[in-house]
Amino acid sequence: MIADLNQESGRAGVIYREIKRRITELVYKPGEKISESRIAEELGCGRSPVRTAFSRLQNEGWIEISPQSGTFVRGLSQAEIDEIFEARLLLEAYLAGRAAKRMNELEMRRFRRALAAYGKRVPADRMDEFLELDLQFHLAIYKAASNKPLADVLLNLTDKSRWIRLMRKGSTTRMSDALGEIRDVLDALEARDEKAAAAAMHTHIENMIRQSNQRTQSPPKHKGANAKTPKNGRVAAPTK
Amino acid sequence: MIADLNQESGRAGVIYREIKRRITELVYKPGEKISESRIAEELGCGRSPVRTAFSRLQNEGWIEISPQSGTFVRGLSQAEIDEIFEARLLLEAYLAGRAAKRMNELEMRRFRRALAAYGKRVPADRMDEFLELDLQFHLAIYKAASNKPLADVLLNLTDKSRWIRLMRKGSTTRMSDALGEIRDVLDALEARDEKAAAAAMHTHIENMIRQSNQRTQSPPKHKGANAKTPKNGRVAAPTK
DNA sequence: CGACCCAAACTAGTCAACAAGTTGTCTAGC
DNA sequence: GCTAGACAACTTGTTGACTAGTTTGGGTCG
Structure with missing residues (x-):
């Protein structure tokens, strides 16, 4: 039940997963404009299922829909x-x-x-x-x-x-x-x-x-299972 | 930028807020069946904006859409x-x-x-x-x-x-x-x-x-600003 | 009287056409 | 050469017709 969200059946669900795949695998790059009609044509369906998929992708923060202008893959600051x-x-x-x-x-x-x-x-x-x-x-x-x-x-x-x-x-x-x-x-x-x-x-x-964050100069920390109790705040203090 | 999600403009946004209002104010009760076409007629618009609103309400867990069957207000276990x-x-x-x-x-x-x-x-x-x-x-x-x-x-x-x-x-x-x-x-x-x-x-x-949870028999606890540091886990221990 | 079946009504999903708005370009004028 | 304005292409938003599936209620048969 928990991970079922991704398993949404129906054409719209398939299209959602396909578009999301293309975004996450950088087929569509951040900032790139994607169009309902083009994708609908590409995938051989009408615009409605694509619209449904877009709506969900927007809710999840993958794309940004500008009315009467275009839909763009979001970038992350x-x-x-x-x-x-x-x-x-x-x-x-x-x-x-x-x-x-x-x-x-x-x-x-x-x-x-x-x-x-x-x-x-x-x-x-x-x-x-x-x-x-x-x-x-x-x-x-x-x-x-x-x-x-x-x-x-x-x-x-x-x-x-x-x-x-x-x-x-x-x-x-x-x-x-x-x-x-x-x-x-x-x-x-x-x-x-x-x-x-x-x-x-x-x-x-x-x-x-x-x-x-590519701060590879500082070596990764490693704690065993007997580590100190976690702070509620930010960053656990080094063990020693 | 944070709370802007509710401010989504356009007809679909208005309808989203209206339906959500009706759910949260118990005009539509949990388990009740609501229909795209009926609401569209009621609000004087086509089914598309209602569909968009429904999609979002489903993502947020307010309703459950059963394909070719009906849309129902969710109840919470x-x-x-x-x-x-x-x-x-x-x-x-x-x-x-x-x-x-x-x-x-x-x-x-x-x-x-x-x-x-x-x-x-x-x-x-x-x-x-x-x-x-x-x-x-x-x-x-x-x-x-x-x-x-x-x-x-x-x-x-x-x-x-x-x-x-x-x-x-x-x-x-x-x-x-x-x-x-x-x-x-x-x-x-x-x-x-x-x-x-x-x-x-x-x-x-x-x-x-x-x-x-209506366990009103146990009096509410009260801690001042100088309370103990919070446990990361479940429930803060009583002060004394 | 009860169980089964079938058809009618209703549901969301899909589609194509149209509406409304934005954006970029191309041209006319300065 | 440069700017302003109009136009054309393209975008999403909306609509109503149509499709496929489920539910439900009535009727019939056992």
Whole structure:
């Protein structure tokens, strides 16, 4: 029920996903003008389904519709990107904590097994595969935390994050660090340790943000599952 | 820019606000079937603007559209209500903390003055007026915190909260308590005390939830601006 | 009397044509 | 050469007709 929003059936749903795919994969670039009629013709349908899809894409902040003028792919200012990351930091950590009390054993074992398939590092040829696993892990946490309003906004924010990563052509060299961080989160989940799960996830997102902002000069932090309790505020203090 | 979503111009925007008003004021009751064509006829327009409005209302969780069958006003299960309140608890407290560092002096003075107009208690004949002030105060905090993704979801959640209050015909006897709590929040904002603001808002929302759940047998808690630092988790421990 | 079936009414989805507005270009005039 | 104005192309907004599917109520058969 949580992630069903994307599964909207019908022609309009298909078109929504296709346009969103083209935006997130930079087929349509930020600032580019896209037209209802052109896309309708391209996809072989009338303007109505395209309009429906546009309306939803606008609600979700992917495009901007200027009446009688045109529809444009939105770009994100640095301030907006900061807001997205700040929101993820808060929500991911919170939901991870909630999930610690609720995720079922079977699912946790599934991720434990999937993570075991990687050694200490993520091979270069399996990075896309790992990114997909990472995404699935986050989605599983949203589902387990069972808070639809928060999960919905996070689904949008993860899509935006992926978009940002692609736009910045971010290097994927951080994968192996992320692998360890995810294992920390899973450790905490398995231990049913709410605070540790939130703290580990906070660290994971924080490092993701740091890499996205390309401040690679400062090495990523790493905390074990026994890390300090998370501050409610911004940035967890370094462990030592 | 933040609250502009409701100001969408054009016929579709007007219709959106009208239908939403009818839902939140219980003209259309949960479970009731509403039809595009009937509303279009009623409001003297074609089905398209109504469709646009419906689409958005569905995205925001007010209605449910069943293809080729009908459109129904959504009801909220107790689980969904709990999720909404949980989300508000997290987000309101967080944004209040952020606002403590950012809200401008002028706005704070404006609310200080407006609150001073009330004494120790809210007169029975000014309850609606006070509810509006309370709403404006929350909106000002969202704006000051300047995080659009979080503010957007909170705007929806406050609407839902008001809806819930109306559906439960909740008594408004708590107004005077709320008055004190809001003053605590404002105190913390003026002191630029992030943690105190978050804690005071947390208490405010928590008491609002308690009243909405009609567990009126346990007296509402009250903490001053010097309250303990907020836990990241669920419910702040009683002061003593 | 009850269960089943079928048809009529109603629903949202789609489409093509039209309306209203904006934008960019091209030309006439200075 | 440059500016002002009109025009043409293109945009989304709106409309009503049509489609495909569901629901519902009445009628018939067992």
